[in-house]
Amino acid sequence: MSLSPEQTAAVSTWVAAGDNLSTIQKKLRDQFDVAMTYIDVRFLVDDLNLQLKDPPKKVDASDVSKAQPTAATAPDPDAPPSEDAPLAPAAGPGSVSVTVDSVTLIPGAIASGEVTFSDGVTGKWVIDQQGRPGFTKISKPGYRPTPEDGQVFMQLLEAELQKKGL
Secondary structure: OOOOHHHHHHHHHHHHOOOOHHHHHHHHHHHHOOOOOHHHHHHHHHHOOOOOOOOOOOOOOHHHHHOOOOOOOOOOOOOOOOOOOOOOOOOOOOOOEEEEOOOOOOOOEEEEEEEEOOOOOEEEEEEEOOOOEEEEEEOOOOOOOOHHHHHHHHHHHHHHHHHOOO
């Protein structure tokens, strides 16, 4: 099925706005009375050389408080400082800082970085391929961040990952 130039332009606009295939299929039916199967909409998007946007991953803030550290080791004092700038002021009372590694070399992880909680405890965090956060190293064995720190950490992490397109 071929679409008119007006319909093709509308599809391009919808894709650019971040609509998914189901939404595009519904809009074609509702606005132009064009009934297409889901796979036909997929082929149409491909034929128009359009790139669908991935929806932002939702990360459950409660996972941070449930995460178990896999290795409780202190940070390496001889390690070079991170090249990534923190998202928040330097750690002190009431502040949390998060950095994202430029390159993630951990198998099975889509992102990694470092965090410093308001009480000065530091850690290495990862996001696995299912979008679940966790810690690989914590400077204080058995540490659990306060609910407030966990929430701030997840907000800063989500903001930084969105900047990087993850």
